[in-house]
Amino acid sequence: MTTATTDISTTVLPALVLRSPDANWNYARWEQLPDDGNRYEVIGGVLYMTTAPSFFHQWIVQRLARFLGVPAEDQGLAYFATAPVGLLMPGCDPVQPDFVLILATNTAVRIEGRIHGVPDLIVEVLSPGNPANDTEVKLGAYARAGVPEYAIVEPRSRVLNDYRLTKRGGYGAPRVFDESGTVTFACAPALPLRVADLFAGAPDTTL
Numbered sequence: 001m002t003t004a005t006t007d008i009s010t011t012v013l014p015a016l017v018l019r020s021p022d023a024n025w026n027y028a029r030w031e032q033l034p035d036d037g038n039r040y041e042v043i044g045g046v047l048y049m050t051t052a053p054s055f056f057h058q059w060i061v062q063r064l065a066r067f068l069g070v071p072a073e074d075q076g077l078a079y080f081a082t083a084p085v086g087l088l089m090p091g092c093d094p095v096q097p098d099f100v101l102i103l104a105t106n107t108a109v110r111i112e113g114r115i116h117g118v119p120d121l122i123v124e125v126l127s128p129g130n131p132a133n134d135t136e137v138k139l140g141a142y143a144r145a146g147v148p149e150y151a152i153v154e155p156r157s158r159v160l161n162d163y164r165l166t167k168r169g170g171y172g173a174p175r176v177f178d179e180s181g182t183v184t185f186a187c188a189p190a191l192p193l194r195v196a197d198l199f200a201g202a203p204d205t206t207l
Helices: 055-076 130-143
Strands: 017-019 039-043 046-050 077-081 088-090 092-095 097-101 110-112 115-116 121-125 149-154 158-166 176-177
Touching: 017 055, 039 130, 046 092, 046 130, 055 077, 055 097, 092 130, 121 130
Parallel strands: 088 115, 121 149
Antiparallel strands: 017 046, 039 046, 039 092, 077 097, 088 092, 097 121, 110 115, 149 158, 158 176
């Protein structure tokens, strides 16, 4: 993104999240936004801005990278990325998910500056400022874009909810895993993830 100034007009939703009052945003406008440490996403033409996440939020993202992303790459199974990264897919141009996994066999995805196409797995770490952004707005947007699997990590309750796309479109009821559970994602069955590993050892669990 450039460091150009912008005249965005926004209205405040629950703490820490802003959204544009208009739905005329696209990738070209997004590219003109300032590189100011905030996360900007365009979903259905609406611009969403989220402020910098907490340490604990980022700890969880890095654990996803350590226990899922790196092993997947080491075994030649997939590529992964963590925010901030631009992901462009239908209706999401772009979004910046916390964690993205793309199978090496997924030739429909092009990595060229940004990620273009639908990844095999997206994981978001729930923000206490506006949980509806992940559980409603993105849940619907990712399903419409055709993301086959979407997981939401809830730091407060230390639970992972795993949604899978149904044949009718949309996500079915989530599989719910607490700290005693191990989740196996459909796209990476050889890489089971212990939910407890996402939280263990964090020096600060402030949300």
